[in-house]
Amino acid sequence: MRFLIDFIFILFSFWYLFLAIFRRKSLAPIGIRFFLNPAELKKELGGKRPVWLHAVSVGETISAGSLVELLHSRFSKEKIVVSTVTSTGNSVARKIFPKGISVVYLPLDLSFSVRRSLSFINPKLFILTEAEIWPNLIMELKRRKIPIALINGRISDKSFRGYTMLKFLFLPLLCSINLFCMRTQEDASKVIKLGVPRERVKVTGSTKFDLALSYKLDETREENLRRKLNISDKDTVMVCGSTHKPEEKIIAGIFLELSKEYHNLKLIVAPRHIERAARIKKLYDALGLPSQFYSSLASGEPASKRIIIVDKIGVLRDLYAVCTLAFVGGSLTKHGGQNFLEPAGFKKAVFFGKWIYNFKQEAKLLIESGGAIMVENGEDLKETLFRLLADKKKLKIMGEAAHAALEQNSGTTLKNLELIQNLLEVTG
Numbered sequence: 001m002r003f004l005i006d007f008i009f010i011l012f013s014f015w016y017l018f019l020a021i022f023r024r025k026s027l028a029p030i031g032i033r034f035f036l037n038p039a040e041l042k043k044e045l046g047g048k049r050p051v052w053l054h055a056v057s058v059g060e061t062i063s064a065g066s067l068v069e070l071l072h073s074r075f076s077k078e079k080i081v082v083s084t085v086t087s088t089g090n091s092v093a094r095k096i097f098p099k100g101i102s103v104v105y106l107p108l109d110l111s112f113s114v115r116r117s118l119s120f121i122n123p124k125l126f127i128l129t130e131a132e133i134w135p136n137l138i139m140e141l142k143r144r145k146i147p148i149a150l151i152n153g154r155i156s157d158k159s160f161r162g163y164t165m166l167k168f169l170f171l172p173l174l175c176s177i178n179l180f181c182m183r184t185q186e187d188a189s190k191v192i193k194l195g196v197p198r199e200r201v202k203v204t205g206s207t208k209f210d211l212a213l214s215y216k217l218d219e220t221r222e223e224n225l226r227r228k229l230n231i232s233d234k235d236t237v238m239v240c241g242s243t244h245k246p247e248e249k250i251i252a253g254i255f256l257e258l259s260k261e262y263h264n265l266k267l268i269v270a271p272r273h274i275e276r277a278a279r280i281k282k283l284y285d286a287l288g289l290p291s292q293f294y295s296s297l298a299s300g301e302p303a304s305k306r307i308i309i310v311d312k313i314g315v316l317r318d319l320y321a322v323c324t325l326a327f328v329g330g331s332l333t334k335h336g337g338q339n340f341l342e343p344a345g346f347k348k349a350v351f352f353g354k355w356i357y358n359f360k361q362e363a364k365l366l367i368e369s370g371g372a373i374m375v376e377n378g379e380d381l382k383e384t385l386f387r388l389l390a391d392k393k394k395l396k397i398m399g400e401a402a403h404a405a406l407e408q409n410s411g412t413t414l415k416n417l418e419l420i421q422n423l424l425e426v427t428g
Contacts, residue, residue, distance in 0.1 A: 041102060041120070045121070048079045049124040050078065050079035051078055052083065052125070053127040054126070054127065056130075061093045063339070064152075067127075067413050080100075082103050084103070085106055088313055109136045114140045118137075118141070125420070126141050127148075127420070138173050138177070147178045147179070149423055150177055150180050153183060153188075154183050154358070155191065164194065175195065175196060179200055181416045181419060182202065184361045206409075206412055207416065208341045209362075210410050211341075211345075212345030213410055217318055217346075222322060226322050228303065236262055238323065239325075241270045241329065242271075242328055242330055242339070248280045249287075251269060254382045257382060261386070267307045267308070269291075269308070274310065277310065284309070289307055291309050294310045295311050316342070320342050320345075324348075324349075325385075326343035326348050329352075332353035332355065333355060336356065337355060337358050340352050340356075340359065344399075349395040349398035351373050351384065352375070353374070354376055370397070370401040371400075
C-alpha cells in the first residue's frame with residue numbers, strides 16, 4: 001500500500017511542478033518540500049519536541065492563528081512549528097505569528113521526505129486543519145505513536161461520497177487521527193458514519209468566529225488607511241474580497257450601473273490570488289473604469305481613482321474595517337465561497353453568492369441573524385445593492401447583527417485548546 005501511495009504522489013509531484021512553472025501558482029518550490037532546512041530549524045527548536053500545526057494556504061493559516069497565539073501564550077515554553085504548502089501561506093504565517101514560531105513548508109507526501117522531516121522535527125503532537133489528509137504523513141505519525149488532532153474539521157458532500165466509495169483506503173487513515181474537532185454536527189456525523197470511533201469526535205465550531213472577533217484596527221491605523229484610500233465620510237465604499245474569475249467582470253458591470261445613481265461610490269477589489277491583479281486592472285481599463293493598484297499608494301499620495309485593485313498580501317482584513325459593505329467572492333462561481341466572517345467582525349453588512357458549500361453553516365447563521373444576504377447571481381446582487389444603498393441605516397443594522405452572530409458562536413479556540421491539552425496528557 002505504501003508503494004502505491006508513493007507512486008501516486010510522485011505523479012502528483014510532476015503535476016505540482018507543472019503548475020509552479022507553467023501556471024505560476026503560488027506553490028512552494030518543489031525542492032524545499034523534499035528537504036527542510038535543518039540548520040536553521042535545528043537552531044530554532046533547540047533540541048525540544050514541538051507542537052507541529054499544518055495549514056495549507058493563506059485561509060487556513062489565518063484561521064489557525066488564534067489557536068497558535070493561544071498555544072504560544074499559555075504554553076510559553078513549548079516550541080511551535082507551523083507548516084504550509086503554498087508560498088503565500090508561508091509568507092502570511094511569517095508575518096502574523098509571534099517571534100519564536102518556526103515556519104516551514106510541509107514535506108511532499110513521499111515516504112522518504114516524511115520520515116526525514118519527522119525524524120528531524122520529532123513533534124510531540126501534530127495538528128491538521130480543516131480537511132487535510134496526507135496518507136504517508138498520517139501513517140508515519142501513527143507508526144511513531146505521535147498523536148494527531150484535526151481542528152476546524154469539515155467534510156464536503158463531494159468528499160464524503162469519495163471517502164465512502166474508497167472507505168477501505170480512507171478509514172485506516174481516519175482512524176489514525178486521535179481527535180476530531182469538527183465545525184458542525186453534520187461534519188461530525190459524516191466522520192462517524194465513515195467508521196471513526198464516536199468518542200474521538202467533538203463538535204467545537206469554527207475558529208474563524210474567534211479570529212474575526214479578535215482582529216481590531218485602532219483608530220490611528222484606520223484613519224491613516226482612510227486617508228491613503230482618500231475615503232471621506234460622504235463616500236460609500238464597497239470592498240469585494242477574495243474574488244475569482246469571472247466575478248471581477250460581474251462586479252465591474254454592477255459598479256458601472258450603481259455609479260450612475262451613487263456618485264460617491266468607491267470600489268476596492270481584492271482577488272483571492274493577487275497574481276491576477278494585473279489582468280484585472282487591464283480588464284477594468286478596457287471597460288472604461290480607471291483604477292490603480294493598492295501598492296501605488298505606498299508613496300504616501302492618496303488614491304486618485306475610485307477603484308483600487310489590491311496587489312498586496314495581508315491587507316484585506318484592514319480594508320474591511322473601512323468599507324460600507326462587503327461582497328465576498330468565490331461564491332458567484334463554483335468555488336465554494338471564501339471567509340465572509342472577517343467583515344462581520346468589523347460590523348459590516350455581508351453579501352455573497354449561492355456557491356458557499358465550504359461555509360454552509362456559517363452562511364446559515366449570518367443569514368438567519370439578518371447580518372448577511374445571499375444572492376443568486378450578479379443581477380440579483382445589483383438589484384439588492386441598489387435597494388440597500390438607499391438605506392444606509394439598514395446596512396448598519398445588518399452589520400450589528402452579523403457581529404452579534406459571531407459573538408454567539410465564539411469560544412471554539414478555547415474548546416480546541418482544552419481538548420488538545422487533554423490529548424497530550426492522555427498520550428503522554
